[in-house]
Amino acid sequence: RNWRGVPLESHQVVVNLVSSTRTGKGLEVHCRVDANEYEKGRKVSDAEMANLNIKRNAFHGDWNYEIRPRQ
Helix, strand or coil, rough: CCCCCCCCCCHHHHHHHHHCCCECCEEEEECCCCCCCCCCCCCHHHHHHHHCCCEEECCCCCCCCEEEEEC
């Protein structure tokens, strides 16, 4: 269950809840289910990771981060 008490029974329920999210300043969130299939076990090299512009959040930066464009 989420904070609204709605059981998270399907991907569509999650998409609907995320899509209805609004911040206090009016930011809207858009999301959709990605039905593509992706290769499992693909590894990202240390060189590829080092080439990304990653900004990690102070709280659990290993989970919460942004990948920003290179400037």
